[in-house]
Structure formats: C-alpha cells, structure tokens
Amino acid sequence: MMTSIIVSLKTGPKAAINGAMFIHSSDGSYNATRHFEMFVKKHTFESNVIFTETGLKNIIEAKSTGEINKNAPGQYTITLFNETENRAYIKDYNKIPLYNEYISANRKLADYQKIQLVEELNNDYMIVATNGWAPHMIAIQVVVKE
C-alpha cells in the first residue's frame, strides 16, 4: 500500500494505484497475500488494503488516509492521518507479522514509513522499495486520471 504512494508524485495530482504481493516463508509454514488500491490527490491519499495470512482466521480490510512527503529525489515518507480496520480473529499469534505491523504504534509516527523508487517500468508500472514489517520491494501499477 504505502510503497505505491510515491507514484502519485510522479504521475500528477490524481492517480489510482494498485498492487498485490504474495509472501511466503522459506520453510513453507507461513503464507500471506496483500492487495491494495490507492487514490492520490496532490499530497494526500486514501487507500484500501486487504490482506490475510497464516495466523489469521479472516481477511483484514483496512482504510487509511494520510500525506506524502518528499525527502530527496526518489525518496519519500508518509504520515497517516486516520486508519480503520475490521476485527481480526487470530488463530496463531506467532504467524501474524502483517497484522502486527499494521497495528504497531511505530507505524503511526509521522514520516515513519519510507519509500524509495527503484525503477520505472513500461506499461504504467514502477518498482519501489519500502520498510514495513520488513524491508521489501514490489512492482505497482499506476493509472493516472486526466
């Protein structure tokens, strides 16, 4: 979700961004999926994130609003204004890193989440890296509204 915010600054004041990722542990005991959609206007955004993981019994849907700040060329931080998510039913507390990251206090700090542009691809795609539950890299799609 957060990684895609960066694109808004590249694409103009109105953009819709989406992406999906699959997360696995190397031993195969943990699996997760995360999808997001985001709408950016100027420096503010609204996003919808849906994810689930091995330790959860249900799917978590979270809605966020916030602001994007540019630190240096290709480097950005975001600040959350507001966030709501549905209730989580947990079956294994050791296998919910995504949910733990989502509810962590650190994440609510201003400019805590960092985003770095790695590469611009063809067909409205970009590769960005971000911190989060762990530093990771994903490709995101950007659709600009005229």
Next chain:
Amino acid sequence: MYKVKQWVLISDYSMLKNTITDEEKRIGSHDFLVLLLLCENSGNIVHKHKLLEYAWAGKHVSEGSVAQAISNIRNVIDDNGKDQKHLKTIPKIGYKLDSCVVEIIDDPTFDRTLIEEKAEGKILSPDTSEQEKNTHDASIPAQKDMANHSIGNKYSWLHSWQFISGVICLLIAFIYPSIRKHDINTPDTTSIIVPETITDSASLTMFWDNKERGEIVSLRLLPYIEALQKTHPPIRLVIMHVENTLSLVILKESLKPINVIFMLNSGDDVELITQLIKDEIQYHEH
C-alpha cells in the same frame, strides 16, 4: 514598637529581644499578637473576646487558647499565674498588663537592622554590638538602605528554581530551532532501503545487502535465466535481499508483474535461496 520590661517586641519576626543580654526569644504568632494587644491597651482591661478576635482572626478557638497564650507570655516576662506581678487576670472578663512595664520605643530601625544582620549570619559580640549601635545612630539612612536592599533580599530571585528553569527554557527555545534547521537541510540517508547493486543485466537485476552471498546467487541464477529465455517468452527478474527478506519481482512481456516476498530464516544458505528463486520462476513460468 513596644518594650515590656527588658523585652522589645519585634513584630516582623514574632520575636522578643532582650535589650540587656541581646537574647532573642521567638514566641508563637498568636502569643505575640496577644502580647501586642495587651501592650497597646496597657493599664486597661482587655476582654477575652477581643483578644480572641485579634489574635485568632477568622478562627474558632476556645478561651483556653487565650489562657495558654497568657501563660506563655508570663513565662517570658518572668511572671506567673500565682503572683500576677505585671500581667493580671480579671476573672470572667479578661486580662490587664501593667502600664508601668510597657514602654514605647521611638526608633525601631536599630533593632530591625540588627535582627536582619543576624539573619544574614553576621553575629555580633556584645561589645561590637555596642560599637555598632554607636555608629548606627550616625548612619541611619545607610542602615535603612542596607536593611531594605541587603544582598540576600536583592538577589534571592537569582536562586529561585523558577528563574533557573525559565533561563533553561529560553536557551532551549533559541538553540533548538538552529539544530532542527541543520537536520532538515541534511539529506536523510536513513530512508535508503535498497542495498548495493550486484548484477544489472537485461534478464536479471539484483540488490543484495551481503555482496559475497549476492554474487554467488547471481552466478548460479544467470545461466538458469538465460537458458529460460531461449525456450520461453522473455522473462526478467528483479531481486532484492535485505536482512531476512527476499523480494522477487518477475516481469514477463505483456503480463502483470508478479511480486513474491520470502521471509527467510537466519540459517538459510545460498543454495536454499537459489533453489527458492528457481522454484518460484518455474511456478510462474507459464
């Protein structure tokens, strides 16, 4: 200012001072007020209620308090309830202090200054006190000035915690913005997430935080990916490894990129990581 026998009443300090021996006696503030009222009305009977109203203004206390205060005063002026030499009890009405033992002192400044000097730690011997007394008469204005502007009073605010904390707050207010300004102008290098580039070819781009391990993985993967290009539609792989997270972005022509993230264990070796990547490519090959 009143003097009862040899005792001078110093009202600022609720204190009695012996003019002969320089002895000082501090008495309770209520006792002092009772004595003061008796002095003001020396030779006359002062009603108990008047004493109560004057010395315990606004408080509800019994007449026993007055009796106790009178007893204390008698002890100080060498009197007692039995003899009642100077301070007499008028049964059921009040008390009377003989006017013959009460004097009104015209110049109270001298005594006040002495007390203040003592309070500042400048203890005088009886001889020097007399000497001071003599010199004092000639310099009353100077003494007054000293009393009013003694060093302790003048600079006492310097030692107050409010003043010190105020100075500290002001210093922080002036210094902190300049520090912050410096921080803002300095590039924020902590936001760099992507590590060093190990390989950057047409089919494989790799960022790895451990160069040695990254090169080994790159050497093993490159032949495999190049072999795939011959038999399948062109495929490109972007890999990033930071801490225990391995991110793969699999790019195929005219298809959406595939994002796969592996959470590695600290004991996972290069061979296992290479095999994970190969398996993932195979899985998404078609």
